[in-house]
Amino acid sequence: MTLAEILASLFPGGHAVAVTDGLVSGDGPFEGGRLRVIGIDGDTPLGVEGALDLAGHVLDAVRAGDRAPILVAVDSDSQRMSRRDELLGLNECLAHLAKALLLADRHGHPTVGLLYGHSAAGAFIATALATRVLAALPGAAPSVMDLPSVARVTKLPLETLQEMAHSTPVFAPGLDNMLAMGAVHAVLDPDTALGPQIRDLIAALPERDERDRLGRERGGRPVAQAVAEVVAGQVRGG
Numbered sequence: 001m002t003l004a005e006i007l008a009s010l011f012p013g014g015h016a017v018a019v020t021d022g023l024v025s026g027d028g029p030f031e032g033g034r035l036r037v038i039g040i041d042g043d044t045p046l047g048v049e050g051a052l053d054l055a056g057h058v059l060d061a062v063r064a065g066d067r068a069p070i071l072v073a074v075d076s077d078s079q080r081m082s083r084r085d086e087l088l089g090l091n092e093c094l095a096h097l098a099k100a101l102l103l104a105d106r107h108g109h110p111t112v113g114l115l116y117g118h119s120a121a122g123a124f125i126a127t128a129l130a131t132r133v134l135a136a137l138p139g140a141a142p143s144v145m146d147l148p149s150v151a152r153v154t155k156l157p158l159e160t161l162q163e164m165a166h167s168t169p170v171f172a173p174g175l176d177n178m179l180a181m182g183a184v185h186a187v188l189d190p191d192t193a194l195g196p197q198i199r200d201l202i203a204a205l206p207e208r209d210e211r212d213r214l215g216r217e218r219g220g221r222p223v224a225q226a227v228a229e230v231v232a233g234q235v236r237g238g
Helices: 003-010 048-064 083-087 090-106 121-126 147-154 158-165 175-180 194-203 211-218 224-237
Strands: 018-020 023-030 033-046 070-079 111-115 118-120 133-136 141-143
Touching: 003 023, 003 033, 003 070, 003 194, 023 048, 023 194, 033 048, 033 121, 048 090, 070 090, 070 121, 083 090, 090 111, 090 121, 111 194, 118 121, 121 141, 133 175, 133 194, 141 175, 147 158, 175 211, 211 224
Parallel strands: 033 070, 070 111, 070 118, 111 133, 118 141
Antiparallel strands: 018 023, 023 033
C-alpha cells in the first residue's frame, strides 16, 4: 500500500496529514478523538533535520496533553549517510527522536508503528522500533543491517552468514524474520479497513515491552527473554 492508500483507509472522512520532503505529519479523526501521524515516506533517508522535525511533532503532542494515539508510518532508507550529518551529531538526533516517542508513551500516548515499505539501520530503530508495538503491511522490507554490512563488521564470510540466516532470524533481514524475532507485533490486512485494526492494536497494548516474549514464543529469539530477566534481576538486586 502507498501512504495515500493507508491514509484513505485510516481516515475515510478525510484528514490533515501532509508529506514535506519525505517527512509525514498531521492528524485525522479517530475513535471520537484524533490520531496523530508522523513518519517517513518514499524511502527517504533520515537526517539531522528530519529526526529533529519528527521529534518536535511528538513533543508537541505531549505538550498538548490530550493523550492522543501516535501512529509512526515508515517507508524509509537508513539514516542519511553523510559526513555533514555525522558531524552534526546524527546519532544524538536519532536518539532524541526515539526518546521523544518513549516519553510520549510514558505520558499516556499509545504509540504504534506501521511499516509499509523499506526501513533500515538507525532510521528503523529511531522510528518503528521506538514505538510500543510495531505492525507491518505485507511487502514491508525491514532490516537493522543487511548481510554484506554484517559481513564487513563481523569479518565473517557472506556465505557463512547467508547459511546462518536460514535457521537464525537475527542474522537475516526481512519481514518474516522480524516477525519471528518479535520486533514486528502483527501483520495487518491491507484488504480490510486499517482504522479498526489500529484501534484493536491500541486496545490490546501490553503494559510493557513484549518483544522478548514474542521472540521466544515464535522461535526467533529463544533465549533473549531469559537473559534479559537475569540481567534485570541482577540490577534490581544490586
